[in-house]
Amino acid sequence: MRHGVVILPEHRWRDARRRWTRAEEIGFDHAWTYDQLMWRWLRDEPWFGTVPTLTAAATATSRIELGTMVATPTYRHPVPFAKEVMALDDISDGRFVCGLGAGAGAVDDLVVDPVERTPRQRADRFAEFVEVTDLLLRQRKTSYSGEHYRLDEVSMNPGCVRRPRTPFAIAATGPRGMRLAARHADTWITAGAPGTFDARPYEQALPDIARQVRAVDDACAAEGRDPASLRRLLLAGAAVGGVLDSVESWRDTAGRCAEIGVTDLVVHWPRPGFPYAGDERVLDDIADDLAPVAAGGRR
Numbered sequence: 001m002r003h004g005v006v007i008l009p010e011h012r013w014r015d016a017r018r019r020w021t022r023a024e025e026i027g028f029d030h031a032w033t034y035d036q037l038m039w040r041w042l043r044d045e046p047w048f049g050t051v052p053t054l055t056a057a058a059t060a061t062s063r064i065e066l067g068t069m070v071a072t073p074t075y076r077h078p079v080p081f082a083k084e085v086m087a088l089d090d091i092s093d094g095r096f097v098c099g100l101g102a103g104a105g106a107v108d109d110l111v112v113d114p115v116e117r118t119p120r121q122r123a124d125r126f127a128e129f130v131e132v133t134d135l136l137l138r139q140r141k142t143s144y145s146g147e148h149y150r151l152d153e154v155s156m157n158p159g160c161v162r163r164p165r166t167p168f169a170i171a172a173t174g175p176r177g178m179r180l181a182a183r184h185a186d187t188w189i190t191a192g193a194p195g196t197f198d199a200r201p202y203e204q205a206l207p208d209i210a211r212q213v214r215a216v217d218d219a220c221a222a223e224g225r226d227p228a229s230l231r232r233l234l235l236a237g238a239a240v241g242g243v244l245d246s247v248e249s250w251r252d253t254a255g256r257c258a259e260i261g262v263t264d265l266v267v268h269w270p271r272p273g274f275p276y277a278g279d280e281r282v283l284d285d286i287a288d289d290l291a292p293v294a295a296g297g298r299r
Contacts, residue, residue: 001258003290004030004266006069006235008039008276009048013056016048019269020057024064026283027290030097031057032069032266035076038108040197041275051084058092067097069235069266070171070189073129074103074113079154082136085166086156094161099189100133101171102126123176124148130170130184137165169233173212178219187231187264188216192239199241202253209234210260217261233264237276243267244278247285 005028007019023031035050054066066088071081088096102122103109110116117125128148135142136156144151160166167186172178173194181188190212192205199205213232220227234257236243243253244267257265270278 001254001262002029002231002264003254003286004028004032004065004233004264006032006034006237006266006268008042008269008271009033009050009053010042010046011048012046013048013053016053017056017060021060022283023269024061026287028064029264030065030067030266031061032067032099033057035068035071035099036108037075037111040108043108051088054088054096055091058088058095061095063095065095065097066092067169068099070099070101070169072101072103072109073125073148074109076129078129078132078136078149079151082133082156085133085137086160089160089162089166096166097169097187098133098137098166099169099171100126100130101189102177104195123174127176127180130168130180134165134168134184169231172216175215175219178216179223181216182219182223182225182230185230187233189233189235191235191237196239199237199239201242202236202240202249202256203242205240206253206256206260209240209257209262213261231263232261233266234262235266237268244270244282247282247289250282250286251289 005023007023020031033050033053038047050068057066085096085098125148128146132144132149132151135144136154137160140155140157140159142151142154168184169187169189170181170185171189172181173190190209193208216232217227220230234240242249244250254265268276270276270280270282
């Protein structure tokens with residue numbers, strides 16, 4: 001089991017830096033931040049840009065993987081985004097993970113893209129977005145003609161540090177998205193039941209996760225891929241609650257997740273209030289479990 005943490009981009013860097021470096025010291029395998037312009041419950045609160053935040057985190061750390069949770073075509077075009085991914089991959093010396101998702105069609109989405117799309121339309125655009133981004137990061141020159149994107153000899157030089165490209169982590173809960181993850185991703189992401197922001201106790205939520213894991217296994221089989229080659233990441237906190245209530249609940253969740261085939265468990269850095277309210281001291285207890293791994297390098 002690998003462990004990660006989401007750090008919201010809500011603090012000025014002089015304060016945020018401590019959280020990113022502490023995440024590495026604790027022994028987390030990966031740390032993420034949300035790729036949003038504004039965000040759900042914190043629309044009127046401080047909120048900083050994703051790529052500058054991850055760039056700063058890359059220069060402040062040396063071991064931990066860093067990623068977007070998750071980038072969507074709502075805010076991103078494949079060409080400038082691929083350039084930023086290539087730069088983050090270089091600055092982090094190959095520690096960047098490109099987290100991708102279709103977007104939920106929420107109010108924040110309409111700030112940049114005023115066209116309201118159906119779930120099918122968002123899925124169509126996302127499939128093309130993933131395909132184009134994949135090609136850009138694998139190739140020195142890319143041309144492409146699709147419904148949503150058209151490229152003519154776009155150059156990507158020098159390419160990614162990690163070959164054949166920066167790894168993808170794709171968020172998906174439906175059959176089509178899972179097939180896309182099976183085709184392109186190194187890691188599949190779920191946050192639990194789709195569209196749910198009322199966290200159930202993890203004991204109640206995990207049976208749904210187990211069903212999703214079986215579905216992504218089927219998606220891999222349909223794509224001719226060994227299911228064991230795809231990592232499965234559970235993002236706790238929105239639909240799956242109680243994980244960071246104590247170090248015991250964290251250990252219990254990790255054990256139960258491993259039993260159902262989850263390979264990566266990600267929590268949110270505890271905040272003083274809603275959302276993700278919690279006590280940072282629990283992270284110190286987690287550090288006692290993860291410290292040997294942190295000292296020895298990546299899992």
